[in-house]
Amino acid sequence: MRLQLCTWAEVEDRLKHSTGIIVPIGSTEQHGPNGLIGTDALTAELIAQGIGEAVDALVAPTIAVGMAQHHMAFTGSMTLRPSTLIAVVRDTVQSLARHGFDRIYFLNGHGGNIATVSAAFSEIYAEASLAGAGANRAALRCKLKNWYETPGIKALSKELYGDSEGGHATPSEVAVTQFAFPEAIKKVEMEPKIAPRGPILDAEDYRRRFPDGRIGSDPSLATPEAGKRLYEVAVKDLIEDYREFLKAA
Numbered sequence: 001m002r003l004q005l006c007t008w009a010e011v012e013d014r015l016k017h018s019t020g021i022i023v024p025i026g027s028t029e030q031h032g033p034n035g036l037i038g039t040d041a042l043t044a045e046l047i048a049q050g051i052g053e054a055v056d057a058l059v060a061p062t063i064a065v066g067m068a069q070h071h072m073a074f075t076g077s078m079t080l081r082p083s084t085l086i087a088v089v090r091d092t093v094q095s096l097a098r099h100g101f102d103r104i105y106f107l108n109g110h111g112g113n114i115a116t117v118s119a120a121f122s123e124i125y126a127e128a129s130l131a132g133a134g135a136n137r138a139a140l141r142c143k144l145k146n147w148y149e150t151p152g153i154k155a156l157s158k159e160l161y162g163d164s165e166g167g168h169a170t171p172s173e174v175a176v177t178q179f180a181f182p183e184a185i186k187k188v189e190m191e192p193k194i195a196p197r198g199p200i201l202d203a204e205d206y207r208r209r210f211p212d213g214r215i216g217s218d219p220s221l222a223t224p225e226a227g228k229r230l231y232e233v234a235v236k237d238l239i240e241d242y243r244e245f246l247k248a249a
Helices: 008-014 039-055 082-098 111-131 151-164 171-180 203-209 224-246
Strands: 020-025 103-108 141-146
Touching: 020 039, 020 082, 020 224, 039 103, 039 171, 039 224, 082 103, 082 111, 103 111, 103 224, 111 141, 141 224, 151 171, 151 224, 171 224
Parallel strands: 020 103, 103 141
Antiparallel strands: none
16 A cells, blocks of 8 residues: 555554555666666565465555666756765655654665665664664664565566676666556667676766666566566565565664
């Protein structure tokens, strides 16, 4: 159930039965010649909603702009500074905690968010530690989980794409968006077929090294049929992970 489709009274009633909530988080950035700019946010949101439907969990509004400064030389990309994203995550958690949510599960679709969101969690825990709350206060727990790194997804991506999966604008993530939004499928020839690999520093360095936005990938291999399989595996893998998180002491 999406939080924004509930009334406040419905949310209050749900909190009597579960204090967990899923927060999709992604990015708004280029994904190569055929990948949608919203790929990281769209995939996280889709998979979060699949988990929510399977376990009757609330799903919060998606944080759709992440830490993506290295993509800013590609038109249409957006970013938050690390300090801004830390504030967004902190305010999101504290808003939800104010109402009684104490197991907040961030489902992530963008590698560039990992360090910043982890830092935000440290800030949140530090504030709780320094607040002097008594032992009778429920412990607040946050978790960041990358949907693209579950065991099932890793195995299926290898089966489908092998070395063509790459590190950015991957056929796996593009396939999931093709499954969800078949009307937005783009057919583009890739040259070279598999993009080069290597480090990136800032936005201009990225554009110079990887002019079409891909890193080590061939997203022309993506299909909506594969996207459906990847979506189903991700939801299956993550259901148990979310359930275990709700039990966290």
